[in-house]
Amino acid sequence: MDNYSQGGFDSQHMGGSQAAGQQQQQPEARKSNVRPVTIRQLLAAEPGADDIVLLDHKPLRHVRFVGVVRGVTSTQTGTQFRIEDGTGMLDARLYSSGVGTTATDLASQGDAQDSDNHVGQQMNEEARRNDALVDHYVSVFARVSITNDRHNIAINDIRPIEDFNEVAYHMLNTIHHHVASIGGFVGQQGAGASAAAGSNTGSLFVGGSGAPIAASSGGASGNLSERVLEYLRRYESVDCGMHIQSIVQGLGSDYSTTKEVLESLNEEGYIYNPDDDHYAITPQN
Secondary structure, X not given: OHHHOOOOOOOOOOOHHHHHHHOOOOOHHHOOOEEEOOHHHHHHOEEOHHHOEEEOOEEEOEEEEEEEEEEEEEOOOEEEEEEEOOOOEEEEEEEOOOOOOOXXXXXXXXXXXXXXXXXXXXXXXXXXXXXXXXXXXXXXXXXXXXXXXXXXXXXXXXXXXXXXXXHHHHHHHHHHHHHHHHOOOOOOOXXXXXXXXXXXXXXXXXXXXXXXXXXXXXXXXXXXHHHHHHHHHHOOOOOOOEEHHHHHHHHOOOHHHHHHHHHHHHHHOOEEOOOOXXXXXXXXX
């Protein structure tokens, strides 16, 4: 398990001068550690003073999360990944590493045509590598910021996960950090119970208390249609809607039954289909 433990900076992620600077005394709000999180926690993070992002009432800057890549969009400035982990979905951007090695820069050192070909080949290779990540689990190291109520996730490193044990380890590590951050499990003596009851506790999973919506808010009738609508309302800000697998995992429901309910709600106009296997709440519902 130690191979998966990456809870703080090391020389691989920080230059020598930066590592040395980290040892110097800094204001508490400016100290940065890499915190393992779920996507739901990232979306629940709130802006604080001086451009600080807060999770569990504590500063959050660098994070690591795991999820499945559902889409890749390439642009001249970088690549946008749409990633989900069963608790939510977000868009994260990996900016191009070609800054400083553009065609113009290379032309000054040699033939312009050769430089164009080199940059083009480099971009094509990067695009193929990124496209190969679709529908695969990845581990993401990123920096989070919030601008105009929009969560910005800037990827520093993204890599495919080859051992699924890493996913399980990440979730356990996320729980450990969350519990430590709020001061203990809810109901324990100490600060845990009161901290967990406050705002900005960054619940890890979709039910608010860590339990699926199916268990936490199913209601007396346990009506799956109502639970589906409630789930989609929680994520109505996600432009592309929620993938059916995320809905099934979040509700703890049967896939085929959930699919039937989604199709029925779609036909009745309560929800709509942004694209294949994604569903979103219809405005005013």
